[in-house]
Amino acid sequence: MNLELGKLMTLSFLDSLTNCSSLKWLDVSGNHLDGTLPNSMANLSTQLTWLAFARNRIFGSIPSGIQNLVGLTMLDMMNNFLTGTIPVGVGKLKKVEEIFLGANELSGQIPSSLGNISRLYQLDLDGNSLTGSIPSSLGNCTYMQFIYLHDNNLSGSLPIQLFRFPSLIEVNVRNNSFTGNLPLEAGYLKNLQVLNVSNNKLSGEIPSSLGNCLRLEYLFLDGNFFQGSIPSSFITLTGLQSLDLSSNNLSGNIPQYLENLPALRYLNLSFNNFEGELPKQGVFRNASEVSVLGNSKLCGGIQELKLPACSSQAFKKRGMSLASKVKISIIVVVLCLSSLSCSFATLYWVRKSRRKPFPVPSMEDPFMNMSYVELFKATDGFSSANLIGIGSFGYVYIKEH
Structure with missing residues (x-):
C-alpha cells in the first residue's frame, strides 16, 4: 500500500488499517503528514514487512508498541521531527534488515538491543541528538554493510567490534566526539569503500592497516588529532578517489607515491605540519584538486599553489642524495688510506734506521x-x-x- 495523501494532515487513517490483517506494505513517505504516531500502529498486521513514514512532519515519540510488528524487514521514519529515545523493543524485530531513523530529533543512547537483529545490514541514525557510546553489541550484526551515525553527540572510543564486519561497505561517524585511536581492526574491512571519521577527537597515528582496504574510495580523517606521517601502505589504495587529512597534527614529507594513485581526484592536506618538496604530478598537477594550506614548511609544487621555491636545505630535509653519499664515502676512504700510508711509511723508515750498518770506508779513502x-x-x-x-x-x- 503506497499512499500519496496530498494535503491530508492527520495520521488517523492508521486506525482503520488495523483491520487489514494481510497488509504487507505501507509507505506514506513524502507527504504532508502532521501529528504524532498513534499507539494503534502497534496493532498493524504482523505480516507487514515494509513501513515507511519518511519526509513528513511527524513529531512526538516512536510508540513502544512498534516491537509487535515482528514481520518488518524495513523501517523508515527519516526526515521528521521525532523526539524521545529509540525504543529498546526495536531489538525484537529480528527480521529487520534496514532501519532509517536519521534526520530527526531523537535523543538518549543507541539501544544495545540492536545487536540482537542479526539480519541488520543498514543502520541510519544520523542527524539526531544521540549521546553515549556505540554499543559493542553491534558487532553481532555480522551482515552489516552501511552504518550512518554522523552528526550526533556520541562519544567514547570507536569499538573494535564495529570494524569486524567483513561485508562492511560504508562507515560514517563524522561530527561527533569520539576519542582514542582509530582501531587497527579497520584493516579487516576488505570491502570498505567509504570511511568518514571527520571532526571528532581521535588521536594517535593513522593505522597502516588501512592499506589492506583495497576497495577504499573515500577516506576522510580530517578535523582530528592524528599525528605522525602518512602511512606508506596507502600506496596500495589504487582505487582511492578522495583523501582528506586536513586539520590534524600530521608531519613529515608528503609521499611521492600519492602522485601515482590513478583514481585520486581530491586531496586535502591543509593545516598540518608537512614539510619538504611537494610533488608535481598526478593529482598535484591541478590546483583545484589539491589543498596544502597551512603547511609553512612545504616548498615547490606547481606555481598555482604559490609555495616558495625549495632551497638546498629543503632538499637536504628530504634526504641526502645518493651522489652526495657516494662522494662523501670516497673522501672518507681516501683520507683513511692516506693516513694509513703515512703511518706505514713512518714506521718503515724508523725501523730501517735502527738496522742501518756502520758506514764502510770508501775505496777512495x-x-x-x-x-x-x-x-x-x-x-x-x-x-x-x-x-x-x-x-x-x-x-x-x-x-x-
Missing part, C-alpha cells in the same frame, strides 16, 4: 791507497817505538809526525 814505501817511512821502518798493539790481523803502528 786516502789511507787505503798508501804504498809500502809510504808506510815504511811513516812508521820509521816499522820501529817498535811506533808499535801500539798487536791484533788478530797483525801489528798496529802509529804514524810518526
Whole structure:
C-alpha cells in the first residue's frame, strides 16, 4: 500500500488499517503528514514487512508498541521531527534488515538491543541528538554493510567490534566526539569503500592497516588529532578517489607515491605540519584538486599553489642524495688510506734506521791507497817505538809526525 495523501494532515487513517490483517506494505513517505504516531500502529498486521513514514512532519515519540510488528524487514521514519529515545523493543524485530531513523530529533543512547537483529545490514541514525557510546553489541550484526551515525553527540572510543564486519561497505561517524585511536581492526574491512571519521577527537597515528582496504574510495580523517606521517601502505589504495587529512597534527614529507594513485581526484592536506618538496604530478598537477594550506614548511609544487621555491636545505630535509653519499664515502676512504700510508711509511723508515750498518770506508779513502814505501817511512821502518798493539790481523803502528 503506497499512499500519496496530498494535503491530508492527520495520521488517523492508521486506525482503520488495523483491520487489514494481510497488509504487507505501507509507505506514506513524502507527504504532508502532521501529528504524532498513534499507539494503534502497534496493532498493524504482523505480516507487514515494509513501513515507511519518511519526509513528513511527524513529531512526538516512536510508540513502544512498534516491537509487535515482528514481520518488518524495513523501517523508515527519516526526515521528521521525532523526539524521545529509540525504543529498546526495536531489538525484537529480528527480521529487520534496514532501519532509517536519521534526520530527526531523537535523543538518549543507541539501544544495545540492536545487536540482537542479526539480519541488520543498514543502520541510519544520523542527524539526531544521540549521546553515549556505540554499543559493542553491534558487532553481532555480522551482515552489516552501511552504518550512518554522523552528526550526533556520541562519544567514547570507536569499538573494535564495529570494524569486524567483513561485508562492511560504508562507515560514517563524522561530527561527533569520539576519542582514542582509530582501531587497527579497520584493516579487516576488505570491502570498505567509504570511511568518514571527520571532526571528532581521535588521536594517535593513522593505522597502516588501512592499506589492506583495497576497495577504499573515500577516506576522510580530517578535523582530528592524528599525528605522525602518512602511512606508506596507502600506496596500495589504487582505487582511492578522495583523501582528506586536513586539520590534524600530521608531519613529515608528503609521499611521492600519492602522485601515482590513478583514481585520486581530491586531496586535502591543509593545516598540518608537512614539510619538504611537494610533488608535481598526478593529482598535484591541478590546483583545484589539491589543498596544502597551512603547511609553512612545504616548498615547490606547481606555481598555482604559490609555495616558495625549495632551497638546498629543503632538499637536504628530504634526504641526502645518493651522489652526495657516494662522494662523501670516497673522501672518507681516501683520507683513511692516506693516513694509513703515512703511518706505514713512518714506521718503515724508523725501523730501517735502527738496522742501518756502520758506514764502510770508501775505496777512495786516502789511507787505503798508501804504498809500502809510504808506510815504511811513516812508521820509521816499522820501529817498535811506533808499535801500539798487536791484533788478530797483525801489528798496529802509529804514524810518526
